[in-house]
Amino acid sequence: xxxxxxxxxxxxxxTCLVNRLHGLDSPVSNQVCTNxxxxxxxxxxxxxxxxxxxxxxxxxxxxxxxFGKLEE
Numbered sequence: 001x002x003x004x005x006x007x008x009x010x011x012x013x014x015t016c017l018v019n020r021l022h023g024l025d026s027p028v029s030n031q032v033c034t035n036x037x038x039x040x041x042x043x044x045x046x047x048x049x050x051x052x053x054x055x056x057x058x059x060x061x062x063x064x065x066x067f068g069k070l071e072e
Contacts, residue, residue, distance in 0.1 A: 001040050010037075011067045031059050034066055045070070 001010050014037065021028055035058065038049055052061075052069050 001042060007067060007070045010040075011063075015063075030062055033063055034058050034061055037063070037066060041070075 014033075018028055018033060038053070038058070041049055048070060052058075052066070056065075056069075
């Protein structure tokens, strides 16, 4: 996540990258995507990330739901 970037902007960039990889026959699993997003967030997001981790199974959480929870 870039400095000053919103979650919506990051979602757009991330989705574009994942779609490009899929187009190159190198699909990325939902679990890998979710973990990468959680790891790339800055320290200011840590309380929200902890709450999401405790309330949800990250192995089954889809990207749309994750971004929705981050935007709440």
